[in-house]
Amino acid sequence: MRSLRGTLTWWFTVALAATVLAFGVAISLLQRSANLEALDTRLGSVANLVAGLLVAENRAATRPLIEEFTNPEVEMRIGLQERLDSIPYWVLVLDSSAQAIYGSVELRRLTPPAADSLRLRVFAVQGLREPFDIQLGRTPLRFVARRVRDAGPAIRAVAIGESTRDFDIAPQRLLTSMLLVAPLMVVFAGIVGYLLSTRALRPVGYIIDELQAITDGRSLHRRLLAPHGQAEELARLSTALNSLLARLEASFGALRRFVADASHELKTPLTVMRAGVEHALTDPKTAPEALLPLEETLQGVRRMTELVDALLTLARADEGRLELHRESVDLAKLLAEVHETAQMLGEEGGVNVTLELPAEPVVIEADRARVRQLVMNLADNAVKYTPAGGAVWLSLSATPEAASISVRDTGIGIAPGDVGRVFDRFWRADLARSRTGERPGMGLGLSISKWIAEAHGGSIAVTSRPGRGSTFTVTLPRAAAAVTQP
Secondary structure, three states, rough: OOHHHHHHHHHHHHHHHHHHHHHHHHHHHHHHHHHHHHHHHHHHHHHHHHHHHHHHHHOOOOHHHHHEEHHHHEEHHHHHHHHHHHOOEEEEEEEOOOOEEEHHHHHHHHOOOHHHHHHHHHHHHOOOOOOEEEEOOOOOEEEEEEEOOOOOOOOEEEEEEEEOOOHHHHHHHHHHHHHHHHHHHHHHHHHHHHHHHHHHHHHHHHHHHHHHHHOOHOOOOOOOOOOOOHHHHHHHHHHHHHHHHHHHHHHHHHHHHHHHHHHHHHHHHHHHHHHHHHHHHHHHOOHHHHHHHHHHHHHHHHHHHHHHHHHHHHHHHHHHOOOOOOEEEHHHHHHHHHHHHHHHHHHHHHHEEEEEOOOOOOEEEEEEEHHHHHHHHHHHHHHHHHOOOEEEEEEEEOOOEEEEEEEEOOOOOOOHHHHHOOOOOOOOHOOOOOOOOOOOOOOOOOHHHHHHHHOOOOOEEEEEOOEEEEEEEEEEOOOOOOOOOO
């Protein structure tokens, strides 16, 4: 997926390169236009000068001026042809029949077809003031034609031209130079664009980091601070997100209070029901046919009590009102106790439960009851979802910094797509884990286990393969870890 920073950098580079290229082309065209305009003015002035020279010579001549061009034996007065040859332009003089009576040195070198093309073009536009372009051989030329009226009846028009090759070469050189420096320009634009986009998106990165730090309902009290000098759009985004977080915090708070209050209020009637059913079961006056319904009712009340206790535990944990009573706990002894209970559960289902402990005690600072509840939940799940004939292993290892508890089984396993959801509340992977199975559950044990591990500053992880079993690993620090509760 393309990042916003990369997209902005790319478009900034493209925009800058296109702008510089367009600027260069515009400058080239404008410069060429200005040069042509100056050339047209200069050619017009020279054409007027030549026309005036011919008129003056005609008035001073004792014979028709055309004879000085057409009769080489007649010596032109004051060297008229030499004076015209000295003009550094392409000079063409036409008579009334569109024939060339004088051509400069460059024109004399033209081929007859090229010369004819030029004189016919000049004769056609002689009465116009606009310049024209013509290609003679490989030379691009621009001419200005003027009609001559007082140089005798035979002399009709004069045309002055100059090559425009240099005007085309200059823009080409500019474009070539731009292409040569284009790689450096693109690199520079990319660097500048990246720096600018990084600076512009730095507040967005801050907002993302703050939102990522809100991992669950207990972090909703956090708010986004408006960075100094933040853009108006980002300030509005921060305000909108803060409003959203406030609404979510209120909703989660109301939900947690409802769960806690409902769980607390349900405990008393459930206790009364359980006591009444147990009394009825032990009362000799109870009819035998009522014992089975009473036993089923007692099991239902027990499951409901466990559910209420679990909900109350999670609700208090979410509220930050569930404290840990830390003390020195020998995990080896604690796992031995859990192993005895797990063995009894395993005997009922035909599952072998094995315990692997290190030779030395492993002592940590923790809440003994909560850690025992954590390990018992994992062991109970392992036995519950392991078919008859399978095995469960409880093991303990330690380093100077942390202790690691592992619960491994050969049960049904967890699908790869479901591994990340096993710690969600009330989540069950498939029908094999439904509440209607042989060992129904509530889907809260692993959620509670995760909270206990994290409340101690530790973690819990799972690896699993469908049909091959699962391994839950709990890591707890040896020293008491400070965990912030909202």
